[in-house]
Amino acid sequence: MTIKLNQLSKLTQKNTFIKFKILILLCLLYTGFSSAQITNDISHEEAFTAILAAKKEAEKSKVVVNIAIVDAGANLKGFIRMDESFLGSIDVAIKKAKTARFFNIDTGKLGELTQPGGIIYNIELSNDGLITFPGGVPIKNKKGKIIGAIGVSGGTIEQDRAIAIAGAKSILE
Amino acid sequence: MTIKLNQLSKLTQKNTFIKFKILILLCLLYTGFSSAQITNDISHEEAFTAILAAKKEAEKSKVVVNIAIVDAGANLKGFIRMDESFLGSIDVAIKKAKTARFFNIDTGKLGELTQPGGIIYNIELSNDGLITFPGGVPIKNKKGKIIGAIGVSGGTIEQDRAIAIAGAKSILE
Amino acid sequence: MTIKLNQLSKLTQKNTFIKFKILILLCLLYTGFSSAQITNDISHEEAFTAILAAKKEAEKSKVVVNIAIVDAGANLKGFIRMDESFLGSIDVAIKKAKTARFFNIDTGKLGELTQPGGIIYNIELSNDGLITFPGGVPIKNKKGKIIGAIGVSGGTIEQDRAIAIAGAKSILE
Amino acid sequence: MTIKLNQLSKLTQKNTFIKFKILILLCLLYTGFSSAQITNDISHEEAFTAILAAKKEAEKSKVVVNIAIVDAGANLKGFIRMDESFLGSIDVAIKKAKTARFFNIDTGKLGELTQPGGIIYNIELSNDGLITFPGGVPIKNKKGKIIGAIGVSGGTIEQDRAIAIAGAKSILE
Numbered sequence: 003m004t005i006k007l008n009q010l011s012k013l014t015q016k017n018t019f020i021k022f023k024i025l026i027l028l029c030l031l032y033t034g035f036s037s038a039q040i041t042n043d044i045s046h047e048e049a050f051t052a053i054l055a056a057k058k059e060a061e062k063s064k065v066v067v068n069i070a071i072v073d074a075g076a077n078l079k080g081f082i083r084m085d086e087s088f089l090g091s092i093d094v095a096i097k098k099a100k101t102a103r104f105f106n107i108d109t110g111k112l113g114e115l116t117q118p119g120g121i122i123y124n125i126e127l128s129n130d131g132l133i134t135f136p137g138g139v140p141i142k143n144k145k146g147k148i149i150g151a152i153g154v155s156g157g158t159i160e161q162d163r164a165i166a167i168a169g170a171k172s173i174l175e
Numbered sequence: 176m177t178i179k180l181n182q183l184s185k186l187t188q189k190n191t192f193i194k195f196k197i198l199i200l201l202c203l204l205y206t207g208f209s210s211a212q213i214t215n216d217i218s219h220e221e222a223f224t225a226i227l228a229a230k231k232e233a234e235k236s237k238v239v240v241n242i243a244i245v246d247a248g249a250n251l252k253g254f255i256r257m258d259e260s261f262l263g264s265i266d267v268a269i270k271k272a273k274t275a276r277f278f279n280i281d282t283g284k285l286g287e288l289t290q291p292g293g294i295i296y297n298i299e300l301s302n303d304g305l306i307t308f309p310g311g312v313p314i315k316n317k318k319g320k321i322i323g324a325i326g327v328s329g330g331t332i333e334q335d336r337a338i339a340i341a342g343a344k345s346i347l348e
Numbered sequence: 349m350t351i352k353l354n355q356l357s358k359l360t361q362k363n364t365f366i367k368f369k370i371l372i373l374l375c376l377l378y379t380g381f382s383s384a385q386i387t388n389d390i391s392h393e394e395a396f397t398a399i400l401a402a403k404k405e406a407e408k409s410k411v412v413v414n415i416a417i418v419d420a421g422a423n424l425k426g427f428i429r430m431d432e433s434f435l436g437s438i439d440v441a442i443k444k445a446k447t448a449r450f451f452n453i454d455t456g457k458l459g460e461l462t463q464p465g466g467i468i469y470n471i472e473l474s475n476d477g478l479i480t481f482p483g484g485v486p487i488k489n490k491k492g493k494i495i496g497a498i499g500v501s502g503g504t505i506e507q508d509r510a511i512a513i514a515g516a517k518s519i520l521e
Numbered sequence: 522m523t524i525k526l527n528q529l530s531k532l533t534q535k536n537t538f539i540k541f542k543i544l545i546l547l548c549l550l551y552t553g554f555s556s557a558q559i560t561n562d563i564s565h566e567e568a569f570t571a572i573l574a575a576k577k578e579a580e581k582s583k584v585v586v587n588i589a590i591v592d593a594g595a596n597l598k599g600f601i602r603m604d605e606s607f608l609g610s611i612d613v614a615i616k617k618a619k620t621a622r623f624f625n626i627d628t629g630k631l632g633e634l635t636q637p638g639g640i641i642y643n644i645e646l647s648n649d650g651l652i653t654f655p656g657g658v659p660i661k662n663k664k665g666k667i668i669g670a671i672g673v674s675g676g677t678i679e680q681d682r683a684i685a686i687a688g689a690k691s692i693l694e
Contacts, residue, residue, distance in 0.1 A: 039389040039604055041420070046257050057219075073256075074387070075421015076608050078265050081254035083246075084219050092251050104609025118637045121678050127650035128612045258385055262422050263450025266474045291464045304473035332467050392603050403565075419602075424611050427600035429592075430565050438597050 042143055044073050044150035048173045049080035052141065052152055056169030060084060060157070067156030067165060068095035071141070074149050076103040084156070091155035097131055098138030098153030098166075104129055106148055110136030110163060137162030141170045215316055217246050217323035221346045222253035225314060225325055228345030232338045233257065233330070240329030240338060241268035244314070247322050249276040257329070264328035270304055271311030271326030271339075277302060279321050283309030283336060310335030314343045388489055390419050390496035394519045395426035398487060398498055402515030406430060406503070413502030413511060414441035417487070420495050422449045430502070437501035443477055444484030444499030444512075450475060452494055456482030456509060483508030487516045561662050563592050563669035567692045568599035571660060571671055575688030579603065579676070586675030586684060587614035590660070593668050595622040603675070610674035616650055617657030617672030617685075623648060625667050629655030629682060656681030660689045 044052075049071040056069045066087035071080040083092060101109050113134035115122045126132045136159040141150045154166040217225075222244040229242045239260035244253040251272075256265060274282050286307035288295045299305045311326040327339040390398075395417040402415045412433035417426040424445075429438060447455050459480035461468045472478045482505040487496045500512040563571075568590040575588045585606035590599040597618075602611055620628050632653035634641045645651045657672040673685040 039391050041387050041389045043385040043387045045385050046255055049255065073421070075262070075419070075423060077256070077262055077421060078254060079256050081251060082219055082222065083250070083252050085216075089248065089250050101609070105607050122654050123632065123636065124643075124645045124653065125613065127645050128616055128652060129609050130612075132609070261451050263447070263475050263478070266476075267471065270474055286469065290469065297470075299470040299473050306474060307470065308468050392601055395601065421608070423602070423608050424600060425602050427597060428565055428568065429596070429598050431562075435594065435596050 041074055042145070042147045042149045043075070044071065044079055044141060044173075046079065048141075049150075051172050052169040053080050053082050055172030056152065056154060056165045057082065057084065059165045059168035060154075060161075063157065063161050063165065065157035065161050065165075067154050067162065068092050069165070069169065070095040070099040070153045071169075072096075072099040072103050072151050072153075074103070076100050076151075079150060087156040094133055094155035095137070095153045097133040098155060098162075099151045100129070100138075100153070101132040101134065102138035102140050102151035102153060103148070104132070106140050108136070108140075108163070109134055109138035109153070110159070135159050137166055139163070139166045139170050141173065144174060214247055215318070215320045215322045216248070217244065217252055217314055217346075219252065221314075222246075222323075224345050225342040226253050226255050229325065229327060229338045229342030230255065230257065232341035233327075233334075236330065236334050236338065238330035238334050238338075240327050240335065241265050242338070242342065243268040243272040243326045244342075245269075245272040245276050245324050245326075247276070249273050249324075252323060260329040267306055267328035268310070268326040270306040271328060271335075272324045273302070273311075273326070274305040274307060275311035275313050275324035275326060276321070277305070279313050281309070281313075281336070282307055282311035282326070283332070308332050310339055312336070312339045312343050314346065317347055387420055388491070388493045388495045389421070390417065390425055390487060390519075392425065394487075395496075397518050398515040399426050399428050401518030402498065402500060402511045403428065403430065405511045405514035406500075406507075409503065409507050409511065411503035411507050411511075413500050413508065414438050415511070415515065416441040416445040416499045417515075418442075418445040418449050418497050418499075420449070422446050422497075425496060433502040440479055440501035441483070441499045443479040444501060444508075445497045446475070446484075446499070447478040447480060448484035448486050448497035448499060449494070450478070452486050454482070454486075454509070455480055455484035455499075456505070481505050483512055485509070485512045485516050487519065490520060560593055561664070561666045561668045562594070563590065563598055563660055563692075565598065567660075568592075568669075570691050571688040572599050572601050574691030575671065575673060575684050576601065576603065578684045578687035579673075579680075582676065582680050582684065584676035584680050584684075586673050586681065587611050588684070588688065589614040589618040589672045590688075591615075591618040591622050591670050591672075593622070595619050595670075598669060606675040613652055613674035614656070614672040616652040617674060617681075618670045619648070619657075619672070620651040620653060621657035621659050621670035621672060622667070623651070625659050627655070627659075627682070628653055628657035628672070629678070654678050656685055658682070658685045658689050660692065663693055 053069050060067045066084040068083045068087050068091040073079040098109050116125050116134045126134055137155055138153040140148045141152055143149050152166045152169045154162040225244055226242050233240045239257040241256045241260055241264040246252040271282050289298050289307045299307055309332040310328055313321045314323045314325055316322050325339045325342045327335040398417055399415050406413045412430040414429045414433055414437040419425045444455050462471050462480045472480055483501055484499040486494045487498055489495050498512045498515045500508040571590055572588050579586045585603040587602045587606050587610040592598040617628050635644050635653045645653055655678040656674055659667045660669045660671055662668050671685045671688045673681040
């Protein structure tokens with residue numbers, strides 16, 4: 003019995019060793035590529051999830067909006083315009099999402115700094131036009147890493163922000 | 176008897192007169208609204224349907240694409256970028272959808288006319304840039320009325336066109 | 349002794365078990381985040397490396413050029429304009445780098461398809477202007493994954509392409 | 522003695538004559554080129570130096586930034602985006618550098634004049650968008666002549682300005 007256990011123990015040790023080597027290899031592989039940044043990007047499934055959650059929130063608030071999702075590179079990933087929502091909100095929603103990702107910030111917070119006398123007055127003129135009132139928020143994954151952003155336009159700024167937050171949070175559930 | 180018939184005739188005349196007045200009223204009503212066009216526009220639910228059908232077709236063809244939907248006013252209605260698809264195809268897909276609705280035509284057909292020597296050579300320079308190769312098609316409702324358009328970019332032009340057609344047809348089912 | 353070995357064995361087993369649990373946890377963590385894409389992006393050190401290698405190649409060819417690097421999201425990461433090189437090549441170099449990343453392709457290869465009669469004729473009008481002649485190439489990491497792109501302008505198209513390739517390859521060394 | 526003085530005098534006269542001829546030659550040379558301005562422009566080596574000095578200062582301040590250099594013609598000369606720095610700061614850094622050179626001024630100083638009621642209110646709308654808060658400064662050579670400008674974006678406006686100044690000063694060392 004003891005011998006058998008010992009043999010088992012040795013096998014286990016051998017297995018452990020192999021597993022350990024695999025772990026080291028994985029670590030080395032990881033290190034080997036560490037010169038490039040390893041980033042996290044929103045997937046199209048997550049974009050769908052966020053859009054549908056935002057739309058649901060909009061319907062709950064009885065408001066029609068435009069919802070835009072950009073990826074980690076601030077490129078358009080998903081979009082929907084609810085029926086009867088403002089045509090002018092297409093671009094506003096997209097610019098809100100881009101602005102939120104451009105500066106990793108709630109667009110409303112940015113707007114507090116861009117007013118006359120503000121420390122970054124008129125930054126809106128950069129990047130082909132920023133939108134710096136509420137309705138754009140970064141989207142984070144479970145690790146807290148920003149993987150994109152969502153922009154909402156069509157309701158009041160409070161509604162737009164609440165809908166954007168509902169969309170951003172949905173991918174964590 | 177004759178009297179009775181006359182009375183009947185009068186009643187009939189009266190009825191006829193009432194019916195005539197209703198007809199005139201309807202005509203007036205119609206005229207009253209005739210200054211505005213009665214349009215048919217794609218709904219966001221139909222846009223979702225078309226996007227999902229196009230995505231399914233793309234997955235079947237083992238290709239990743241960008242899918243854009245514009246409404247009857249050629250304004251962006253819906254969009255999705257499949258993971259790993261070309262970043263440059265965001266704009267191409269949107270421009271294909273817009274081009275298809277701008278001229279109510281399969282973008283590939285338009286491209287036959289825009290070549291050097293073609294009757295509308297370089298029309299691509301209008302409208303902030305048209306895309307005139309295959310991948311954009313109008314979306315029609317069951318009455319055959321154009322209600323928007325779909326643009327697809329990321330695969331071969333044949334794949335893009337087939338995916339766009341699959342998306343456009345899906346709302347008729 | 350046997351007992352001691354057994355105890356050791358048990359400790360080892362316990363350790364193994366703990367390591368195994370860590371491994372599983374790591375796997376779960378990985379799976380938990382698998383809904384987001386894990387991408388690879390060029391670092392600024394790699395951008396410097398590529399720019400310097402490209403510049404060295406240009407000097408070897410006795411030509412002065414503009415060198416632009418974009419990241420995985422097609423956003424500008426690095427740039428240098430060599431003394432006496434064309435002012436008009438600033439934008440051409442940046443657009444070459446963007447085009448190469450937009451479609452994950454050697455810009456010269458793309459240009460073969462955009463000529464009159466080509467399958468994607470006039471695609472240059474999308475994305476605020478593409479450049480589809482040689483001088484832009486994707487930058488890949490050691491895994492073969494595209495992490496950005498380099499665009500070179502100022503020499504002949506053959507020189508530009510060779511310089512771009514020298515830059516792209518330098519980060520693999 | 523007198524003879525010696527005479528001889529010396531003759532020698533001096535001869536020397537004076539030679540010097541006079543040189544002076545005339547120099548004047549002719551100068552006149553020959555006087556139709557073109559003699560400008561001083563930042564070299565790519567100086568651009569590298571400024572970028573690296575700015576990056577070092579940013580690292581010291583534990584902040585990640587975008588650094589842009591423009592030449593005497595306000596054209597992009599060099600650029601680097603530090604890993605994890607804001608995507609929206611690419612354009613802001615470039616616009617800060619351009620603005621600093623456009624008006625040969627610290628962008629923060631310009632911003633004091635562009636506020637509502639200011640003497641050049643909304644000048645930001647010119648030149649495809651100026652940035653008029655701190656972070657852009659002219660680059661001077663040892664003669665005090667402006668040869669370009671540097672723009673920094675990503676930190677606080679105080680950090681951005683300090684980093685820009687560190688970059689600008691580095692080429693004087």
